[in-house]
Amino acid sequence: MRNALIPLDRWEKYRVHRGSKVRLSHLPADATDFYADKASARRALKDYRNEINELAAALAAENERALLVILQGMDASGKDGTVKKVFTGVNPQHCKVVSFKAPDREELEHDYLWRVYRALPANGELGVFNRSHYEDVIARVARGDIPRKEGRMRLRQIADVERGWTENGLVLRKFFLHMSRGEQTDRFRKRLDNPDKHWKVERSDFKDRKLWPEFESIYEEVLSRTSTAAAPWYVIPADHKWYRDVAVAGIVLGALREMKPRIPRPRLDMSRYKL
Secondary structure: OOOOOOOHHHHHHHEEOOOOOOOHHHOOOOOOOOOOOHHHHHHHHHHHHHHHHHHHHHHHHHOOOEEEEEEEEOOOOOHHHHHHHHHOOOOOOOEEEEEOOOOOHHHHOOOOOHHHHHHOOOOOOEEEEEOOOOHHHHHHHHOOOOOHHHHHHHHHHHHHHHHHHHHOOEEEEEEEEEOOHHHHHHHHHHHHHOHHHHHHOOHHHHHHHOOHHHHHHHHHHHHHHHOOOOOOEEEEEOOOHHHHHHHHHHHHHHHHHHHOOOOOOOOOOHHHOOO
C-alpha cells in the first residue's frame, strides 16, 4: 500500500483523540508511514488535489456549509508551503486563504477572537487559516505575555466558540505541523543562505527559537484540551515536506467526502428551454 492511494481512513492515525495527553517528544516528526518516497507521495497528492477541487466546486454550488482548515506549527514548519502544495488547483472562487499576522491597532481594540469571526469562510467556501486564533494563546503564553491560567481560560473559550461554529454547519479540521528542532535549524540556515528567502526572516524567529520548550509545552496543552469529535486536531509529521503535504491533503479530502456536497437540481424544467 505504500506506493498507491491508501484508504483515507488510514490518515486518522494522526488524529488527537478527545481528552488524550499529547507528548510531542514521543511522536516522530520524520515519519513517512504510508508513502516510501517523494515520487509516490506526489502522485497521490495530485489525485487528492483533483478530487478536492471537484468536491469544493460541489460545496460552492450547494452553498449550505463550509469547511475550515487550520494550520499551526513552529516557525518554518511549512504552513505557507502546505497552502501552496495542497490547495494549488482549487478554483480560487471556492477557496479563501487567510494569514494571521500580529494584530493591528483596530484588532487590538477588540477581544482576541473578533478578527477571527470576520475571516470565517462563508457557506460554500473552503477556508484555510495560516495561523489562527490559537496564536493568541500559544505565542502569548510561550513568551510570558499572559499567564498559563489565562491561556487555559482562552482555550476553554475557543472550544466553546468552535462548538458553536460546528453546530451551525462549519466543518473544522485542525493541523499541527510537527517539525523537529534539528529540521528547524536546517530550514533557518537555508533561509539565511538564500537572499531570496531573507524576507521570511524575522527577529522574533530567533527569540522564539530559544523558547522551544515553552512553545512545545503550550502546544501540547492546546492539542490535548481542544481536540474534539467535531473539531479534531491532527499531528502531522512535517520534517519531510512531501509527506506533510500528502497527509494534510488526504485528511482534507476525507472531510469533504464525509460532507458529501451535492450540486443542486436545476430549478427550471430544462426540457422547456432549447436553443
